[in-house]
Amino acid sequence: MNIGIIGSGMVGQALATKLASLGHSVMIGTRDSSKLAEWLGQAEHPIAVGSFAETAAHGELVLNATAGGASLAALELAGVENLRGKILIDIANPLDFSQGMPPSLTIANTDSLGEQIQRAFPEVKVVKTLNTLAAPLMVNPGQLADGDHHIFVSGNDAEAKAQVSAFLKAEFGWKNIIDLGDISTARGTEMLLPVWVRLWGALGTPMFNFKIVR
C-alpha cells in the first residue's frame, strides 16, 4: 500500500521503518529533508522523502506523526486536496513543553487535537490511535507481555475505524484494540498523556502500556 507519513521525528521514523520493512511504499514528509540523511542512509528498506504535500498525495493511507503543536500547520501544508476522502491516522498529542518538564497539554478537557483536525478537514476520515504509548511499542506490541495490552481508536467513521484496526492488527500485530466512540473520545486518550509522562518517571522507562482489565 502507498503510505504517507507526515512528520519525521521519532514516531514518524519508527512507523516508516516498520512499514517499509513490511513492503509498503512509504513516503515520509518533512520540511527539512537534510536532517534525515543519516537515518535514511542506515535504512534497510527504501523510504521516499517528500514535502508534506507530496507525502499526503502519495498516501492511500496518511499518518499524522507530527508534534501536536505543529499538526494543524503541517496538515494545512499537506493540503486538503491531497487528503480529501482519505483515512488520516492521527497519532499526535498536544503536548505543551513551554513550562518545562513534565509537559502539560495545549488542548484538553472540552476539546482535543483529534477533534480540531477533524473540524479543520471535514472531508478527511480522522482516526485517533497509537497516541498512548512509546514509538517502539506502537509498531511492535508483541515485545511487551506478548501483546497483552491495549490501544484505542476514536473516530466518527465506523468503517474507517474498522479498516485502521484491521491494519494495526495485520501490520503491527495488535491484538487488543478498543473502539471508544466518536472523535470526541480522543479527549480521553490525549488526556492519558499526563499520567503516561509521570509513569515514565516513576517506572524509569517508557516501555510500558495500559491494559484494560475486565
Add this chain to the structure above:
Amino acid sequence: MNIGIIGSGMVGQALATKLASLGHSVMIGTRDSSKLAEWLGQAEHPIAVGSFAETAAHGELVLNATAGGASLAALELAGVENLRGKILIDIANPLDFSQGMPPSLTIANTDSLGEQIQRAFPEVKVVKTLNTLAAPLMVNPGQLADGDHHIFVSGNDAEAKAQVSAFLKAEFGWKNIIDLGDISTARGTEMLLPVWVRLWGALGTPMFNFKIVR
C-alpha cells in the same frame, strides 16, 4: 482504627461498609443523615453518622469521598482544626456534569483537585488515590483478575504515601500500587477520568481497571 469518611454517596458507603466489616470504628459524614437511614438499617456492622466536623474529628485517618465539586466546601466544614496533621486520602474527582454526559472536568491540565485541597490545607497530608476505578473495586480489587491491576498514589509526604499504601494493601488487598510522585501527579490520575468514562460506555460496565504492563 478510628476512620472518618467525608461524603456519604456510593463511594463513601462502599468504603464505610468495608472498613466497618474489618472492625474499624467508622464514622461517615453527611449534611443530611436522614437520607442514610435505609442504608444504615441494612448495615451488618455499626457505622456512626456525624457532621463533617464530627467525622473529621473522629478519624485518625480521614477519607474524602465527596463529589469533586463539593470537596473544598465539605472540607472547610470539616474544619482545619479537625484535620491538622492527619492523612487525608482524597478519592474525589472534579467531574463537571453541567454539560450533560459524559462529564468533563472542572479542573484539569495545569492544576488538580488534589493540589487545590493540599493548598487549602497545608497542614494536612493529602494522598490522592483510589480515584481511578469504581467503588466496588476500590475495596475489593481481588474480584477482578485476582487483583492483577493497578492504582496510584500521589502526595507530597513520602511517609504518608507509604502508610496509605500499606493500609490499602492490608485492608482491601491491593497488590499493585504505583507511587507517581508529589501531589501534582494527581493531575494525571484525575485526567484518567475522561477515558475511564468512555471505556465504561465502550465496555458496558464500570467493573474494569487499568493495569500498567511493563
